[in-house]
Amino acid sequence: MEPVRKQTAAQTSSGGRPRSPRIHQAILKAAVDLVLESGSRAISMDDIAARADVGRMTIYRRWCNKAAIIMDAFVARVDPGTLFLPARSYTESIRLQMRSMAKAFRGKDGALIRALLAEAQFDPRLAVELRDRWTMPRRKMAISYFQRGIKDGLLRSDADPDAIIDILYAPIYYRLQMGTGPLSDAYVDEIFDHAMKGLRKV
Amino acid sequence: MEPVRKQTAAQTSSGGRPRSPRIHQAILKAAVDLVLESGSRAISMDDIAARADVGRMTIYRRWCNKAAIIMDAFVARVDPGTLFLPARSYTESIRLQMRSMAKAFRGKDGALIRALLAEAQFDPRLAVELRDRWTMPRRKMAISYFQRGIKDGLLRSDADPDAIIDILYAPIYYRLQMGTGPLSDAYVDEIFDHAMKGLRKV
DNA sequence: ATGGATACGATACATCTCGTATCGCACAAG
DNA sequence: CTTGTGCGATACGAGATGTATCGTATCCAT
Known part of the structure; x- marks a missing residue:
């Protein structure tokens, strides 16, 4: 299975003209802008190349398809910092x-x-990338945070961290995709409160 | 906005040769079979036409794209019967x-x-169809079931039926798409039990 | 039965997108 | 200056899409 992102040949071997980081950023920015304007499906590699003012071959030299560009652009956007910031409790x-x-x-x-999730349903390589670079890193951090909570007696001792993640976060993904309502703070609070307290009347 | 499914002209106006229901079923079956074999993205309208042993124009006369065919095939599969069957409690x-x-x-x-959800992220018309023909009918049935439970004092009175649905069912969609683990009965039970009891230690 | 209207299979067509190949020039390292 | 690669531009073939058209098939109304 070929990689989604292509190796920087100039960096692995010795000589040759190095790839321009400026062009790299221009492509990522063009891709993001176009996705937000028209949707990832509506745009073509030509469109991205034209917007970035770059030859199409220059893009294919670095990424194998549209989704791979969007993936890199997305991951570059997310703050790699701490997931859970200290709060009142x-x-x-x-x-x-x-x-x-x-x-x-x-x-x-x-x-x-949304674009990446949808595209990943069709492209197994992209699905792996999305898991490795977005989903799993965050799940791992969440798991260790929840394990601490279980150990400290703040969360039920019989709860599986994986299940906790799914109960709390899956609704956010669900509403993002289904559009059954706004993704408001009020909605998040509702999910959080009910999940914590439980749905069954005591 | 043009409809995803095209009108049966022979049924609206008077004369003319009626559309063959046999061909209709053949196309739906061919589409489903091919999707399961190769994935919805990998197949073309030509492929479906060839498998159904039908002219390509015959397909375009009825549906405007692949996703619309899959949508009809999917909805035809689902049992429109009762959602919640009686159980021990x-x-x-x-x-x-x-x-x-x-x-x-x-x-x-x-x-x-999975194919429909992904495709709906790119096609607003399909998203509406999916909501109207799959998501919302089931949500409506679930809401009325949960309202009864709240009224009967079996579910918390401060719980919103919409939130209950999302907490219980979103994890199933999440795991279907993300593949973070098997969609087993054990997983369902875990989600159900924790959601009912609550995550917080009492 | 007959004529009108539409479905159907087949074929052709223009268009678009993709991915690759190739050419000439630009640019950095040795 | 030579070598090796990046870069823009262009061309190309393969494949898919959606439309158009032709001759035949089939149903309905008269």
């Missing part, structure tokens, strides 16, 4: 993290992740 | 319904709904 920190993700999904990141 | 009936959906998603329906 352990659980409040979770709520704030959920709100922060919902806020990102309401903006440009939402349009990009 | 009110809440057990919810669990069984979740399991039944997960089972469907493990099979052919899973591949079809």
Whole structure:
């Protein structure tokens, strides 16, 4: 299986003209702008090349398809910093993290992740990339955070961190894709509160 | 905005040769078979026409694109019967319904709904169709079921039926698309139990 | 039965997109 | 200055899309 992102030949071997980082950024910016304007399906490699004022071959030298460009652009946007910031309490920190993700999904990141998720359903290589570069890093951080909460007696001891993640975060993805309602803070709070308290009447 | 499914001209006006229902079914079957074999992106209208042993124009006369065919085929597959079957208890009936959906998603329906969900991210008309013909009918049934549970004091009175749906069912869609693990009955039970009991230690 | 209207299969066609190849020039390292 | 690669431009073939058209088939109304 060939890689989605192509090797920088000039960096691996010795001589030759190096690839321009300026062009790299121009392509990523052009791709993001066009996706937000017209949607990822409506645009072609030609469109991106024209907007970036770059030859089409220059793009194909670096990425194998549209989705790979969007993936790189998306990952470059996300803050690689801490996932859970300190708050009033352990659980409040979770709520704030959920709100922060919902806020990102309401903006440009939402349009990009929607395109990537959809495209990943058709392209197994992209699906792997999305898992490795977006989904799993965040799940790993969340798992360790939830494990601490279980250990400290703040979350139920019989809860599986993976299930906790899915219950809390899957609704955000669901609403992003289905559009059954706004991805508001009020919605996030509703999901968070009900998931914490439980749905069954005690 | 033009319709995704095209009007049966022979049925609206008077005379003329009627469209063959046999051909209709042949096209739907060919589309489903090919999607399951190769994936919806890999196949073309030509492929479907060839498999159904039908002229390409005959397909375009009825549907405007691939996704519209898959949509009709998918909706024709789903049982329009009752959503929640009686079980040992009110809440057990919810669990069984979740399991039944997960089972469907493990099979052919899973591949079809994945393709439709992905395609709907690019085609607003298809997104509306998917909402109207799949998502909303089931949400409406679930809402009325959950409202009864709230009224009967089996579910928390402060819970919003929409939020309940998302907490219980979004994880199933999430795992279907992300592939973070198997869509097993054990997983469904885990989501169901934790969502019912709540995540916070009491 | 007969004529009108439409479905159907087949074919052709223009258009678009993709991915590759190639040419000439630009640019950095040795 | 030579070598090796990046870069823009152009051409090319393959494949898909959506439309158009032709001759035949089939149903309905008269």
